[in-house]
Amino acid sequence: MRGGSKSSLPPSEQAGPRVMIVAGEASGDLHGANLARAIQRERPEIRLSGMGGDELRAAGVEVLFDAARIAVVGVVEVLHHLGDVLRARKILITEMKERRPALLILIDFPDFNLLLAAQARKLGIPVLYYISPQVWAWRSGRVKKIGRLADRVATILPFEQAFYRRHGYRVDYVGHPLLDTVTTTMSRDGFLEKYDLPGDHPLIGIIPGSRRKEISTLLPIFLSAAERYQAESSHPCTFLLPRASTVDQELLLEHGAAQAKNSLDLRIIDSDRYDLMAACDGAIAASGTVTLELAILETPTVVAYRLAPLTYRLGRLLIRHLRFFSLVNLIAEQEIIPELLQDEVTPGRLCRELQAVVDSEQRRKSMIADFQRLKELLGSSGASSKTAALVFEMLDAAGR
Template sequence: MKKQLRTSSGREIMIVAGEASGDLHGANLVRAMRARDANLRFCGMGSRELAEAGVTIFSDASRLAVVGVTEVLSHLGDILRARRTLIERMHTHRPDLLILIDYPDFNLWLAATAKKLAIPVLYYISPQVWAWRSGRTRVISRLTDRIAVILPFEKEFYAQRGYVVDFVGHPLLDSVQPELEPGEFLSRHHIDPARKLIGLIPGSRTKEVKALLPAFLDAAGRMAADHPDRYTFLIPRASTIERRILDENGLAAWNHRLDLRIVDSERHAMMAACDAAVASSGTVLLELAILGTPTVAAYRISRHTYLLGKLLIRHLRFFSLVNLIGGRGIIPELLQDAVTPERITEELRQLMDNESKRTATLAGLAEVRQRLGSPGASERTAAIAFELLSQTHQCLNP
């Protein structure tokens, strides 16, 4: 007996995101798909953003957001329960499409189940196979029907290995917009327009803050030592970081010695207003690049993890996406023992006071911004999703 495809009002999409950035990008994709068909139903795994977009959450991704072998082992029960829940759902309520967002160690298990059940799979935001475990390209390509990548060099990376993927542009281009004009931001925070603004951005995880903020604040003190009235230092506080964490890692000691401002909202306006910044490695570096803010990238992890990383990742010249996309050292990178107050101070002064260095950096950031594509990643990915849905309809109703 021929299986009948559910009507538009009955079509269900399962979407799975395991990290905060994937939760955000997934939510934007859900909205883009609902703009085309308001009757679609979504379920799966995610956190606040996907839930607010109307996705029925069977597994809370915030319980699985762990880093490091020890943390993974301590949360293994949650991870296995989440995987079992989603696989059982695929068996009992077969979705018309499975959308996976990054998070490869978890998502590839779901892709394998979907393959057995003939459920089409769209992998949105490919895992970083270009950094390590490149052999995964074969597995990902075998278990998925379409792959949507967001970094320009990923399309060529897959092509060199014989696989065709879709470059949809970076979704940050849709979300990274200053909430206020620079003048409005300065006025709201009572900052003298004559001051130079430097962003100190230690990250959104407690471990990052502990590893980086003391050095960032010490560098700020060095910057302001000779010109105490020249600089204002801005620290965006992520919702995942309590104020006491900042205080315990240097803020309380420096708070009355520097013009320091903690910014709890309007973070993109803050970044855009900065003359320069020092930031932890990660997505924030791309945000700063999109906003055109010259930045010093800093990365410091445990020595054990660093040595293991060196063994696994030997071929990359840079660790920041800004420089990887640009193909050269557009922004300075400080890694491990190089993350010192002295080096941070030296690099910040170069970005602010060396006119030729600053001009070259700004030009490089503009180039990276251009290579990221054009806004509309969610809409382009939604179009791919509907192509898969259409193909499924044709197969089931020839």
Template sequence: MNSKIMIVTGEASGDLHGANLVRALQTKRADLTFYGMGGPELESLGVEILFDAAKVAVVGLIEVFAHLKDILAAQSVLKKRMASDPPDLLIIIDLPDFNLILAKKAKRLGIPVFYYIAPQVWAWRSGRVRTINKRVDKLGVILPFEESFFKKRGVDAEYVGHPLLDTAHVSLSRDEFFKKHGISDGQRCIGLLPGSRKSEITALLPHFLDAALLLQKKQKESDPIVFLIPQASTLTRKDLDDAGLSLYKDRLNIKVIVGDRYNMMSVCDSAVAASGTVTLELAILGIPMVVVYKLANLTYRLARLLVKLDHFSLVNLIAGKTAVAELLQDEVTAENIARELQDIIVIPEKREETLAALAEVRE
């Protein structure tokens, strides 16, 4: 008898991790049928996509209101399918506020719930642990310290390893990557990674591009730079252009890379990245970085009241120290980004110190 699994995720990274999980399950059980909410990675494996995850991929308390219609529509579609065609298991990935509502519906219907990639309740809104305990049957955590944190609070949690350790692999050499993407030899590569959500690239990409202009002006002609921008699977080239890229095409040496995610990261001499999963990907590949984050002002003020941490980037949280530079909110300026990247480029001691710290994170 065929078994059905509903899988729900809301971001590009969750789509990727969900796809890897589905792929692993398919190798063990050929009779499994999957449906739910996700993106192109899940869809490519034959998962029936009931709602496009990109429509609900937002961050921030204020930002949610702009997408409330889509969020409510997604909840309605998924709940109706859950009731009319009950899955044997609900797998939810990240996206806590959205997914814990679905988990409540699943529990009422007697559907077991597996939560893969736990919300960072150890950082803020720790009260959600009680909700997780009530609505989730099993929690798969990806950071070593999370298992004991949740178990002490009564949650059936198990450390399952970080999925990026299995996926962040490089298949092309630097020369091969340059040839494939038409990049001239002898250029320094700097990655500009503004995120996978439209709200993120709108807030961050202009600062990244202005920082790139400052760096380009400082570099000697004998040491040219090419700036690499990955186009996330949740975005189109038009999204990047609308966020400001179109204004810089003739002023910067830029390459937009579609696919080839880890090969692109691996050739970067340094990078500036939005806080999130991408920072761990860069850390695994040993790429020195500057991590930035910027929210709507009201969201930021509320978050400051709730979050009690010395760092906001996953790399520094895992390291337990400042392994990479962080720029938050008003600190996110072209001048600050350019200065931090320039330090990595021109100060050997700074670069070596950062590389050593990233090696510790990988271990």
């Protein structure tokens, strides 16, 4: 064990340092799980606990609070879940006080995580912020708070390093974790055969997000757009709706999928998510990490999002300087994929945008070429192992 005395016990039986990982959303849960595995490959004696979901549990992390209970967006939505937010914070702070982790790893989720960082600072617990909040996009004043509360910051986009440097802070650029995880396991023909899908039909992805509010708001509109697209198409289409592990199928059926099956060739698919995305000729997707996943897989996409009216009005005040809201366009600093926000998210408008990106060969080729340039901007792979190396450095420096 690094930084301590040698033990005659095998690594699995040694009382190694305790590390706390806190992720608040599905993407953070996934990236945190990959980091946990990278840590345990090199240092299996390290004990991991914190907040997350099924991915962190599967990676051997003791999950003290299920992040799905507080994974919401917007002021109105947070107020509805305030009790859960306060309970989660109390549980994690109690964990820090009673079991004194040697390191706290925070993954994005800034409104919640920065409060934990402040508490860790009071307790003398070092903080590694992995996947820095998008302070370059909005609320840039937070960079000072992060710089003050975090001992190390690992950024996943190359220009974030320069952004922090301009504000006087040194950070570590580790590359984007999606470059390690967004991979296919079979050919398009193999995917079609496995799910008994017609090879001569265009495949259209319907991806309404992973939160209950996103699905209830966006899925009915996405399915209505799909019905219009099919009605105006000269050939039959197949629509694929991937179901995330955190989403119950009944939720999808309740919010339009059951009825849409009467008019569409709609398939709900529970696994092989990236193979599904790569097989699609086009997709309608909620704004979020999924748009970047689709870009890496080079699937032409239309992105859309709707918020509670109050949340939207407040957001517009905070991010008036931004030209785009989707990750793909923000990173590229140009419009690669069409964006529809708030009142623009209608079945008719979605249908027209989908027709443009799927049915125009010239538009498809141009978008795919832009995706290839975007992947170059994302940098190199190996984010989890590089971040694990930072973890070991911080533990060694603390003598753990």
